Amino acid sequence: MDLKSGYPFWAIRNGLMHAFPRLERDLRCEIVVIGGGISGALIADELAAHGHDVAVIEQRDIGWGSTAASTALLQYEIDTHLIDLCKQYGEADGALAYRACAQAIDDLGEVARGLRDVDFRRSASLYYASKPGHIPVLREEAALRSRHGLRLRWLEADALESDYGLRAPGGILSECAASVDPYRMAQRLLARLQRNGAQVFDRTKVATMRATQRSVELRTDDGLRVRAEHAVICAGYAAQKWIDQRLARNRSSYAFVTDPLHKDELQALDTTMVWESARPYLYMRSTGDGRLVVGGCDDAIDLPARRDRRVESKARELVKKVGQRFARLQLKPAFAWAGTFAETSDGLPWFGPHEQHGPRVQFAMAYGGNGITYSMIGAGLVRARIERRQHSLARLFSFERGER
Incomplete structure (x- = not known):
């Protein structure tokens, strides 16, 4: 998949x-x-840190997919309001999801402390009403x-x-939020894993996957065979190709970054x-x-050529929207x-196995506005399933939740 357009800042900076x-x-x-x-870096790091023999395979260069285009807002706040989650899944599970996201920000801070210069910064989060009718x-x-x-x-x-x-x-x-350089964090995590003996490969595309009761076998485009006891698919939005079920809808989001601003402006x-x-x-x-x-300025465009043509006009639209809300910001x-x-x-x-592939294959689909926060939670979920332990979010974040 062609996942990004224009000039993503993290890739240019790093x-x-x-x-x-x-x-x-x-x-x-x-x-x-x-x-x-x-996502793959956080999950591989969690597994390796607890004694598992892990290998990572990426079809592009490491971090060069949607990670390079992420704006990396780390929030406990889910795109779906807590009041709506509680109506759909019950108050206990809705609150559990929100509190887990808050804990994940602390956990991401711990991961960042073990790395060099990934621009992890704690912050507050201001969620404002766009119009008076949203206040209630x-x-x-x-x-x-x-x-x-x-x-x-x-x-x-x-x-x-x-x-x-x-x-x-x-x-x-809210007091609980943070941000990070996602590309740099992924690179640092996987380079550390490599130094510690894990195997990390990029520019290697998986063509086929076959799971049995005891193992998983992958074949690459070059005909090489990878055999493992478990597979974890952290292929971002491209992971949907492995499941014959519509699980999400792809959209395009647009962003820009300014040159450094003076403290008086910020x-x-x-x-x-x-x-x-x-x-x-x-x-x-x-x-x-x-x-x-x-x-x-998100839209339903999922065609790379059309998305490419919209980057500059969407940036101008974003500038205009900021000016309407923040008069002092030019x-x-x-x-x-x-x-x-x-x-x-x-x-x-x-997160977890899908009936199409059985228990040896887990999916990590950290979809939504706070994907990195979800990935941190997912690292613990994936490890718990592999180690055959219970996890409080195992059902709510699994493919089974729609069956309630």
Whole structure:
């Protein structure tokens, strides 16, 4: 799949950080992870850290798929409101999903502390009402989150104006959020795994997969054979090709990044990411060197050529939207890009085995607006299944949840 258009900032900033080899011989391992983006890196790291023999195979260069186009907002907030999740799956499970995402941000911070320079930064998250009619729902949402221990406060319009220069009727300010350079984190994780003895291969495409009761066999485009006890498919939005069931819909999202801004321009935006209640939503977050990453203007385009042609016009539209909300910000894109992302109907990810391939093959489909947060949760879910342990989210995040 062609997953990105334009000039994704992380790829330009970092370049090809580390050289990984192609697979050039048959391979045996305990667990093969298919996909070398941030999801595959987090899951492989979790498995290797707990004593499993792991090999990673990526069809592109490491981190060069959708990871390079991610805007990497790390939030406990799911695209689906907590009040809606609770209506669909019950309050206990809805709250469990939200609290797990909050814990995942702390867990990502721990992972980042063991790496060098991945621009992991804790921040607040401001979720503002796009129009007055959204206020009642957001107030109900805030009350429910507070009842389940999520730390936040309500800001009225005057506070938003004075503290953020934001013209909006009200919003929820949460303490729990962060951001990261996703490409750099994936590269650092997999390079460390390689140094510690794990096998990491890129530019190696898996052509076929066959699972039995005891093992999984892969064949590459070059005819090489990979045999493992378990396979974990972390191929991002391309993973859907392995399942004969429509699990999500692919869309395109657009983004740009500015040159570094002065602290006086950023003000509270230096430590607070913002996003809105409208769908699709506008969002912004800062980087460690003082840039603003702005994204949104999502559409249903999933054709690379059409998406490519829209990057510049969408960047101009994003600039206009920011100006309508933040009068003091006069932003100019330094680099603009677009990327494919996938939406599930309930905003939740898919982790675990699918009946089509049996228990030896697990899928890690961290779809939605907070995919990296989901991937951190998914690392524990995948390991628990391989080790035959129970996990509190195993059913809610599995392919079985629709059967309730």
